[in-house]
Amino acid sequence: xxxxxxxxxxxxxxxxxxxxxxxxxxxxxxxxxxxxxxxxxxxxxxxxxxxxxxxxxxxxxxxxxxxxxxxxxxxxxxxxxxxxxxxxxxxxxxxxxxxxxxxxxxxxxxxxxxxxxxxxxxxxxxxxxxxxxxxxxxxxxxxx
Amino acid sequence: xxxxxxxxxxxxxxxxxxxxxxxxxxxxxxxxxxxxxxxxxxxxxxxxxxxxxxxxxxxxxxxxxxxxxxxxxxxxxxxxxxxxxxxxxxxxxxxxxxxxxxxxxxxxxxxxxxxxxxxxxxxxxxxxxxxxxxxxxxxxxxxxxxxxxxxxxxxxxxxxxxxxxxxxxxxxxxxxxxxxxxxxxxxxxxxxxxxxxxxxxxxxxxxxxxxxxxxxxxxxxxxxxxxxxxxxxxxxxxxxxxxxxxxxxxxxxxxxxxxxxxxxxxxxxxxxxxxxxxxxxxxxxxxxxxxxxxxxxxxxxxxxxxxxxxxxxxxxxxxxxxxxxxxxxxxxxxxxxxxxxxxxxxxxxxxxxxxxxxxxxxxxxxxxxxxxxxxxxxxxxxxxxxxxxxxxxx
Numbered sequence: 001x002x003x004x005x006x007x008x009x010x011x012x013x014x015x016x017x018x019x020x021x022x023x024x025x026x027x028x029x030x031x032x033x034x035x036x037x038x039x040x041x042x043x044x045x046x047x048x049x050x051x052x053x054x055x056x057x058x059x060x061x062x063x064x065x066x067x068x069x070x071x072x073x074x075x076x077x078x079x080x081x082x083x084x085x086x087x088x089x090x091x092x093x094x095x096x097x098x099x100x101x102x103x104x105x106x107x108x109x110x111x112x113x114x115x116x117x118x119x120x121x122x123x124x125x126x127x128x129x130x131x132x133x134x135x136x137x138x139x140x141x142x143x144x
Numbered sequence: 145x146x147x148x149x150x151x152x153x154x155x156x157x158x159x160x161x162x163x164x165x166x167x168x169x170x171x172x173x174x175x176x177x178x179x180x181x182x183x184x185x186x187x188x189x190x191x192x193x194x195x196x197x198x199x200x201x202x203x204x205x206x207x208x209x210x211x212x213x214x215x216x217x218x219x220x221x222x223x224x225x226x227x228x229x230x231x232x233x234x235x236x237x238x239x240x241x242x243x244x245x246x247x248x249x250x251x252x253x254x255x256x257x258x259x260x261x262x263x264x265x266x267x268x269x270x271x272x273x274x275x276x277x278x279x280x281x282x283x284x285x286x287x288x289x290x291x292x293x294x295x296x297x298x299x300x301x302x303x304x305x306x307x308x309x310x311x312x313x314x315x316x317x318x319x320x321x322x323x324x325x326x327x328x329x330x331x332x333x334x335x336x337x338x339x340x341x342x343x344x345x346x347x348x349x350x351x352x353x354x355x356x357x358x359x360x361x362x363x364x365x366x367x368x369x370x371x372x373x374x375x376x377x378x379x380x381x382x383x384x385x386x387x388x389x390x391x392x393x394x395x396x397x398x399x400x401x402x403x404x405x406x407x408x409x410x411x412x413x414x415x416x417x418x419x420x421x422x423x424x425x426x427x428x429x430x431x432x433x434x435x436x437x438x439x440x441x442x443x444x445x446x447x448x449x450x451x452x453x454x455x456x457x458x459x460x461x462x463x464x465x466x467x468x469x470x471x472x473x474x475x476x477x478x479x480x481x482x483x484x485x486x487x488x489x490x491x492x493x494x495x496x497x498x499x500x501x502x503x504x505x506x507x508x509x510x511x512x513x514x515x516x517x518x519x520x521x522x523x524x525x526x527x528x529x530x531x532x533x534x535x536x537x538x
Contacts, residue, residue: 004287005286005287005288009285009286009288010274010275010276010277010281010285010286011275011276011277011286012276012277012282012283012285012286013276013277013278013282014282015278015279015282018282043401043402043404044280044283044401044402044404045401046401050397050400069298069302069408070298070299070301070302070305070408070409071298071301072294072297072298072301072350072351072352073348073350073351073352074288074289074293074294074297074349074350074351075347075348075349075350075351076291076293076347076348076349076350078270078288078290078291078294079270079288079290082288087348087351088288090287090288090289090294090298092298092302092403092408101404102402102403102404102408103283103402104283104284104287104289104402104403105287106287106288117301117302117305117306137286137287
């Protein structure tokens with residue numbers, strides 16, 4: 001499958017604190033932190049629960065659905081891989097079924113498509129199998 | 145217990161700045177620029193540079209306090225301080241930290257400064273060249289979200305959409321800075337006015353609210369102020385300018401990872417502004433001139449709202465050019481040209497301009513200015529702000 005952005009952008013370092021997330025995306029699952037102490041969802045990953053200070057943070061698969069909380073459409077290329085490409089669309093997606101945490105991703109759409117705050121979106125898993133180590137990004141598209 | 149405050153306890157006795165250059169055009173090394181600005185501030189204050197006993201800066205300034213102290217033959221270094229956080233979030237905090245050192249007796253004569261020759265280092269408008277993005281960046285860089293403009297854009301989209309604020313309000317902010325730069329020969333954009341047409345025709349950096357002229361430049365230069373105890377300032381050449389209030393920090397979880405700050409569409413000033421006004425025993429209605437750090441014009445809007453200068457419901461009507469111009473506007477702002485058009489010296493140039501306004505020596509002087517607010521770099525975290533005043537305000 002094709003990718004939202006051209007090849008050559010930095011890959012995510014799959015750091016220990018975020019390992020279950022990256023493993024989840026490889027299996028097309030959205031997995032985020034949830035505190036075993038108080039039940040709070042948390043994103044991005046951290047070593048402690050911001051609410052109850054428990055270090056016993058679990059990971060939970062959540063519904064790969066959300067709504068657009070904000071957006072932007074960059075034109076200026078911020079990386080050599082983006083020269084001559086763009087504009088492209090970045091969305092901040094709120095996950096109402098996971099404690100309203102927010103995630104950043106690309107909205108899969110035409111570069112001139114109108115974007116509406118509040119619009120419902122669903123996750124699209126974008127594998128980068130050729131990378132070493134391979135990884136999968138979470139992208140978003142408007143719910144059909 | 146006596147009141148714990150910096151109000152009226154210290155003064156800025158001297159200001160200094162180098163020639164301001166376009167990006168990459170400084171003939172001098174960054175550290176030499178820092179030295180020039182420090183010496184200029186001492187000269188302005190009429191104080192022997194060897195009497196300086198402290199340095200405070202921010203934004204990971206590369207000109208380290210100990211190197212400055214060695215190069216200048218400082219007799220005894222009693223205070224060195226780097227404020228966490230990038231960009232100009234710490235501009236007022238560097239002055240506040242210098243002030244705290246002076247008032248507490250840790251030091252007597254402290255320089256707060258910023259030196260920046262970005263042309264000799266990396267560009268802000270380009271992401272760092274890394275193979276793998278770590279920390280927060282792991283969840284941002286692969287999506288092409290790498291530059292400061294992009295890091296802040298979604299705050300502005302959300303806020304302006306929610307409140308129905310038009311892009312023209314941001315245009316007024318940009319035009320005010322350029323307007324004031326036209327009568328400031330030190331400004332990088334001196335002789336380069338900005339019209340509505342030029343602004344509207346400028347290219348998109350990031351839709352929907354960042355055209356080219358909404359974004360700061362990158363520049364080379366340095367600026368410095370010298371902070372001394374209030375009673376000492378009375379014996380020095382210039383009319384003293386006193387610190388009335390200052391605060392730094394961020395509101396609840398302002399740095400929550402991957403854009404998860406609960407109050408996200410914010411410049412991160414709600415608690416900082418409240419604390420600053422409380423210390424100053426003043427409010428926005430008491431301010432004669434505002435210096436509001438522009439990294440992006442949308443950030444200025446958020447910053448003005450959170451300091452109480454602008455009601456978001458009235459932003460479209462209030463943020464028109466004539467209201468923002470010295471000497472007669474309702475809220476003269478960025479009177480030397482600001483980051484956009486004087487120099488992107490991470491706001492230190494705004495502290496200098498605040499002092500000039502209070503001394504009555506500014507190029508675009510607001511008659512009888514007694515209180516000037518400096519709102520530091522917005523949308524980063526931690527942020528910081530300060531209020532300065534003349535003797536009459538004590």
